[in-house]
Amino acid sequence: MEKYIVDIVYLIGSISFIIGLKMLSHPDTARRGNLYAAAGMIIAILATIFLDKTIGNYLWIFGGIAIGTIIGWIAAKKVKMTAMPQMVSLFNGMGGACASVISIVEYTRHDFSHGGAAFVAIIMAGLIIGTVSFAGSMIAFGKLNGNIGDKVFPGQKFINLVILLAAVSLAVYLSIQHHGDDTLLIVTLGIAVLYGIMFVMPIGGADMPVVISLLNSFTGVAAAFGGFVYNNQVMLTGGILVGSAGTILTILMCKAMNRSLFNVIAGAFGNTSGTSSSGDKQQGTVKEISVSDAAVLLAYSKKVFIVPGYGLAVAQAQHTCHELEKLLEDKGVEVKYAIHPVAGRMPGHMNVLLAEADVPYDKLLEMEDANSEMPNTDVSIIIGANDVVNPAARHDQSSPIYGMPILDVDKSANVIVMKRSMAAGYAGIENELFYYPNTRMLFGDAKASLTKLVSEVKAL
Template identity: 50%
Template sequence: MQALEQNLTAFAYLVAAVLFILSLRGLSSPETSQRGNTYGMIGMAIAIIATVLTPDVVSYEWIIAGIAIGGVIGVVIAKKIAMTAMPQLVAAFHSLVGMAAVLVAAAAFAHPESFGISDPATGEIHLASRIEMGLGVVIGAITFSGSVVAFLKLQGLVSGRPLVFAGQHYLNLLIGLVIFGLIGYFCVDQSPHVFWAMTALAFLIGFLLILPIGGADMPVVVSMLNSYSGWAAAGIGFTLQNNALIVTGALVGSSGAILSYIMCKGMNRSLFNVILGGFGGETSAAATGVKDDRPVKQGSAEDAAFILKNAGSVIIVPGYGMAVAQAQHALREMADALKENGVNLSYAIHPVAGRMPGHMNVLLAEAQVPYDEVFELEDVNSQFQTADVAFVIGANDVTNPAAKTDPTSPIYGMPILDVEKAKTVLFVKRGMAAGYAGVENELFFRDNTMMLFGDAKKVCEEIVRAL
């Protein structure tokens, strides 16, 4: 009977794993993302039910209480969270996964006999379990503290500027070597002092790795922490001897790593440099204090409506400012009005627009913007030189020509959307403040740029009325 139950559990885990893979495949495209989410939810439900029904469970009180409390919190957050706060929510969830890995490893270390990872005669933890436990607790601690810093930066509770100090890379290297040394020593001596020392240092290096990373690289950080949370979950799986958790963690970890690499490649960043403490932090910190007093050309909604209505082709470039103002629906209304006037319209999405991968795509999908009108950077950049108007709504760093012309800029080398090549650039922005990377946008001062100051949603609504 027990063998049958184990086989059924293994089969359920296999089905869940297949659904997780189908979920990731579905999430790779806006057209299939809803189906991908559904697959993921069904797979997770199967995995949870199969785990709860295993013979190893001896008491359901704490399990039911945990599911109830977590479920209520999840529903409340999902209903109340604004789309603008989604990146920091993701970072907060990553921190919970990291802390879960730490707590499971600590419980396994304190009571290895309950986890079946020790010799019954001597009480010594098996060597393989020590390796898994050491790596799991370290990755989990780094994920937790790093995600907390990312949350604080994204929430605005800590400055988005790189926080740098002399010798930080050498300090990070030293702490990293000590942690690896302690993991090795833990394989020989399972002393509590060694376990807690490497855990504490992992928490510390998580803070030190993310603090120096500036705003321009935060989308990569969110993606990277997603990968860390996956590997931390896989570590939990090994400790709990749960195949579903191992597979799920490996899928999340590997897909997050691949996404981070793709984003770094799209930004002309080195993933290694970002992980070890940011890119161009010193120059960014220096650049943020410079204020440019050059005059800019300022226009009204009526001016913008006249220009847009008489344009043959318009490319809309959304950014975080659109998300803050919740302007996606007003923007869609404006776009529909322009299409009724015969304007050829498309949307240009930069890989790191917003605060996390896919942020703009989600907002546009929420406003039911047709998928075939939305293009990625590599597909749309060549079209700007023939466009009559580039309508930039809240995107700053990803349109800054300094990335191509100023070697001292912290965003130098990052591929940008070539909006300056359009005949006219209409730039919607609240004011002249620098972008999240702390860099003044050269595009503001170009002869073909007209600034439309104000809340992005209100500006779009005023343009619609003028049209």
């Protein structure tokens, strides 16, 4: 009897994942979608614990769940908005590690006297994919946190390929053995960890969202292999669903940057530093603007675009930015935000950040809409963004970001760039926009500059 109920609960869980994911892809229903999926997860967990009569060790299970819940809940609640991407990576790594540990236990328990090469192969697949996802996610976490830099050395792709082949060959070898070999299992585990590290190491920090999304789908696949091992439908459907949706999402993210997934994985941004300086010997000089001049320019404009970037997030200046926007609106200036799809460290990063400061949703324009209004704009004010407004993407074929759609801020009458220094952006390339005749630079920390700007505008 209980077996049937478990099956039905798993079915409901699977459906809730599908519906949840579907709702997550629409702004109005997203939050409820997340809750539906969470509810499906909870009933699947409860059904497994209470209705599956083969399950014992309740104390251990509840202990583990309690520890995981407390740590996970606090970590997720405490994390700053700017550190969300790292957090997602970290939790993804936990899932990968979980799949990997399960595989280890199942391998050591497997009864080799009955053969079952295909069964062991599935255990090995779960082990390798889960481990790669874990190790890769940890490196991605470190990179986004700023603890780990990009490391590229000659022949890296070849070495990575060799490592991957070694892991796969070992897995095949272990699968066709008729006895367990714990030493080789640990060696395979070690190689998979190494591959995960080497896979993510050369990829630039700006591409981490894409990598996390890819590793996310890896973990999904690892979970699905677990479902195969246990004949467990909810693991299988949930895992495969994430595996396929995650892969598509990864490709969509790449498309938003006008790059191919291969290009990202090959670490193109990291490799090109210094090569693009051929055609862009900058002419003209960089012109600064004082805070009071900037205030006057803004206050007497008809239409202003605010272009936020990672600098805004780092400086936590979203509230000050909103204050400036309200002040200007009070003075009769039309203020809108132009949001590049990959501004910040994650797609949607800016939307989340500005929503936190209560900026109304309808003030945020997506790239196409913003670009069509750029020529009628008096001032574009760029706050901590760089590569997404670099006109080189339109015309300089030698530029690594050539072809990436950008915000055409240079088409507005005036451009004010708020920046800490002349340093290059995340892609490591110079921005010719800074040398344009209609561009003025306002150096300083985004929050400090905005605060000064706000008081100047107030004083007008």
